[in-house]
Amino acid sequence: MTASASGTRAPALVIRLIAPAEHALVGRLTEEAYLSSYTGLSPAYVESLRDVDARVALGDVWVAEDAGGVIVGSVWVPRPGERLSELAEEGELDFRQLAVSPSARGRGIGEALTRHVIALAVERGAQRVVMNSGPEMLGAHALYAKLGFRRLLEREHRIEVEPGLFLDLLAFGLDLDPRS
Numbered sequence: 001m002t003a004s005a006s007g008t009r010a011p012a013l014v015i016r017l018i019a020p021a022e023h024a025l026v027g028r029l030t031e032e033a034y035l036s037s038y039t040g041l042s043p044a045y046v047e048s049l050r051d052v053d054a055r056v057a058l059g060d061v062w063v064a065e066d067a068g069g070v071i072v073g074s075v076w077v078p079r080p081g082e083r084l085s086e087l088a089e090e091g092e093l094d095f096r097q098l099a100v101s102p103s104a105r106g107r108g109i110g111e112a113l114t115r116h117v118i119a120l121a122v123e124r125g126a127q128r129v130v131m132n133s134g135p136e137m138l139g140a141h142a143l144y145a146k147l148g149f150r151r152l153l154e155r156e157h158r159i160e161v162e163p164g165l166f167l168d169l170l171a172f173g174l175d176l177d178p179r180s
Contacts, residue, residue, distance in 0.1 A: 012067040013109065015116045017060060018074065023052040026063060026074050033073075033099035038136055044162055049097065059084055062116060064100075064109050072104035075113045080124050085132065087155060087171055092128045093121040098140065110143050118147070118174065127176055130155075132169040141170070149174045 018026055027050035034041060034049055041049075048054070055061050055076045064073040075098045078084045088094035095117045100109045121129045130152065133140055155171035 013072075013112055014065045015062055015112060016065065018052070018056065018063050022063065022071060023056065025071060026061065027052045029071060029101050030074060030097055030099040033101060036102040037139065038134070042162055042165060049099075055097070058082075062113065064113055066104070066107075070104075071101075072107075073098075073100040073109040073113050075099070075117060077117055077120060087130050087132050089130075091126055092130050092173075093117070093124060093126040094130045096131065098131075110140070111147070114143060114147055118176070122176055128173050129176065130171065130173045132171055135168055135170055141172075144172045144174075147174065 030049045030052070031046055035046065052061060059076055059078045059082065061074055061076050063071045066072050075095055076084065077093065077095045078088075083092075084094050084096050095114075098110060098113055100113075118129055129149075131144075133144075149172040152171040152173045155173075156169060158166050158168050161167050
């Protein structure tokens, strides 16, 4: 699979930047994806999952569109030279809110989106791709391990996501081959 700023194409799947008219749809898809997989999400976090306008203001939202033109997944990455979270250090690209529609799971969409992020990182000259994940996101952890990510134990910490609500964030990283 190849990547460029214009998008990534995999068999029967196109990965491209989101269009403004698709923000609400992708917000609902992200909410549905997370609610179908994880329990105990706070109302404020669920609202943030729907808020694609805020994500686009801070970075790029990429969508995966199937052969029928249906958006089946998305991922959020920073613009070149920027970061989405404190996790990312100089020379690293971070990503957040990888989501695949529950009805489209098992088709390699999450892997295609993650590979697209990796390709963007290589294109931008990053040395590593990083992300945080909650401890209950076991499906995501399995995908990251399959792609060669490893835990970054030294970067894991507990955060207060809302007043009185704490979460132990796991950190994952994939070192990139500088010869790529």
